[in-house]
Amino acid sequence: MVLFTALVVAVGLERLAELVVARRNAAWSFARGGVESGRGHYPVMVVLHTALLVGALVEVWVRRPEFLPPLGWPMLVLALGAQALRWWCIATLGPRWNTRIIVVPGLPLVDGGPYRWFRHPNYVAVVVEGFALPLVHSAWLTAATFTVLNAALLTVRIRLENRALLDAPR
Template identity: 75%
Template sequence: MSSEVLFTILVAAVGLERVAELVVSKRNAAWSLARGGVETGQGHYPVMVVLHTGLLIGALVEVWVWRPDVAPALAWTMLLLVLASQGLRWWCIATLGRRWNTRVIVVPGLPLVTGGPYRRVPHPNYVAVVVEGLALPLVHAAWLTALVFTLCNAALLRVRIRVEDRALRA
């Protein structure tokens, strides 16, 4: 099996993981809204969806069009980082429980979560996103996708984190 096919399987697996996240997110968002949750930051959400979809598509296009040579050490290191980012993401989801979703919804009266990865890092899920966004394309040396996603994601996270911090303080 070619390295491009193996990479496509990896990207498809990440895509399926994202679908699982969306299922959990939708259920949890409904739970939060039913308890008086207030959503903020809706304007940047479509940009986030396009950017994250673009990461997966861009990596596949770059790999299949340019067929870059891949150093095994780079591929294995980046694969380990992708797996670690998935672990961190699901640790965040498990720690937040019903409160986790892909939107910014705050349920009034619930205390701020300070356990799990939130004990050490204020926004650990975004650490997972940053690591995955850089590492996933680099599993197959898709440097352009890694660079473009990382720069666009940095701009998006500036907005997202401000919205989230403001909502949590309110």
């Protein structure tokens, strides 16, 4: 449980690093006329993603599920792979990447890196991390709850992001 806690804390620190990058990138985007969309769902997303980390820790420390190597090790690989994919997205988008939906008019859509294969690869990383991270230590309840709630949130978010990208002047 201690190693799992360290993993979740490390992911939490990674998320804080993302927020630093996002804040810097938001300033860059707004300085170039960036337009933000979908502010209403953003606080829900922050709460949900925080609840993933807290929920996984609480479930593991309260329920005390057994670490199951045939499940835990593959889920650890998937969770780490999700982190790698997320940072590949961040590197590919550069200053255009953000946790918020901010579109800079006049910029073409990015079609390199993981965007060559997926329209929203960062959300692939979020989905994988959402079930894999808790399942590293058999936190089934957190994995299932986050997955269902995140599916609803992503339905809204992807619709808003697609609309913002479509409506932006090129």
